[in-house]
Amino acid sequence: MKNFENKKVLITGAASGIGKLMAEKLAKRGAVVFVVDMNLEAAQTVVSSIKSSGGKAHAFFADVSNLESLKKLKSDISALGLGLDVLVNNAGVVFGGEFEKLPLEKHLTTYRVNVDGLVAMTYLFFDDLRKSKDANIVNLASASGLIGLPYGTTYASSKWAVIGFSESLRLELLERGIENVHVTTVCPSYISTGMFAGVKAPMLLPWLKPEAIVEKIIHGIEKDCAFIKEPFVVKWVDLLKGILPLKIFTFVNKLLGVSTSMTHWKGRA
Template sequence: MNMQSILDSELFALIGYHIQLKISFALEIIILLYTVMKAWTLAIIRFFFNPRTKSMKDEIVLITGSGHGIGRQLAVEFSKLSATVVLWDKDEEANITTREMIKALDGKCHSYVCDVSVKEDVKKVAEIVCREVGDVTVLINNAGVVCGKNLLDIPDELIERTFRVNLLALFWTTRCFLPSMIEKNHGHIVNIGSSAGLTGMNKLTDYCASKFGVTGFTEVLNYELVFGGHDGVHTTLACPAHVNTGMFEGCKLRFPFLMPPLETQVTVRRIMLAILTNQKIVCTPRSVYFFAFMKTFLPVDVMQHILKFCGVSTFMDSFVGHQENHFQSSESKPCSNVEQLKSGKKSV
């Protein structure tokens, strides 16, 4: 075989290889379009018709910040579904109240004092729970704090506390309970974020930054599970707007009749439905989806004008916060940085 024949054969082989690559790429594009259209169709159907709910019987559900509001109501709802509920809260007295409410419903419940802002405390109490109750199959990261000050007015200690409770605690609790979920390919991680973790709010620099972190944490955790082939372990990110729990007591938008404070029971029912149907993200009210979508394509200045019109710029001006017991707002009386840290507002 002469040199020309060899060159011709190599040329034909190269052409054939490029054609094969293009055909393979075209096929993958077709498959991608099919899967995307299928996902879109299922999402549209799900928007109008709720899918079948899963059973919670014999599941072990751990809820942080279970002593008040959303955490307490979630605990009650899960107990009604025959789940074993594990209560975590720094406030022992409030946690006992939640436990007694569940016991009155003949529910199965275990309560523990745990400060989720302390990594060592989380690990220690997690080991006790696994030993005394069993492997947690549903983890609900609900505990959170809010300071409600301008960036330059927030003591360093409160900034660190916000991130320890609102964000870092999710890492510690998830790392404690996720391995057993992955091993069994069965479980659910639920993170209570906020609409402020999708669209920022004035005078909530630390809070919004931590909640944006919750959004990113949940999104990437879901990627790790899906791309890792753990299809039996689910994630849900809940992003409610202002819930009437006392955490943002005194705050209001310019037109409250358009977006009034959410009632706890209504919010919890929506979150429960999302968990029971393995919904990846749930925003309450639905207008939160709209604002989050607008933010992605509107110019920054335009979005600022819209948010100012809605009252986001003045939402925190009348902030009071919790006013009873250890929820006493640090803004209701003068106090030192240390006193502010000790009386940091605890979420529900």
């Protein structure tokens, strides 16, 4: 994507954190931003701020874990005749703790939001994206989708699913000769947005600043990158998993503090 001027960009979970920052930055680049969130009041506040700065934005309510809510979102946007060029599946949840001590509903909610909602959004808006001359599907995964994450089992496995879905879809589009829709998978380590309060960042994987990762994502969309992996050491995870014996790779994870990083997760207050 060469630029965002007048491009219609939908971002889920855009009332706060990474989604909010991305909405604000893309609006400054000329995009028409659809700020989608469960907290409609907060989404409207983001839209008001964007408009006061001369940008273009619309606020919509949606619960990405609820299919009927997503169908209504699609209907509301279609009724306005807005179309879509970029879909950013940013909404996500995380629950940490010992597997069997975490309520089952929280495990299942993780999948409903992080996987089911992401797939449903992509499905519902796919035809709109195909009509665009230059479209992008941007899926927020995680570095934990590349390795196991103790005390974050369903979170990590949901991100494994996001990576598998995104890469499979990207390759399918290539096989079908659909050249106007690109898929970008974002795999960052811990970002200091509050979602991971209590986490101890592993060695070589410092906390990522929201502003910096958002700039990386935007640049990745512009370049139609298949993957965005940050910080730099995340780019080497697949290679290390491939060449190191499992016991040694497991030992390295423990040595660096990856395996224990979620031990004291608290999340947002």
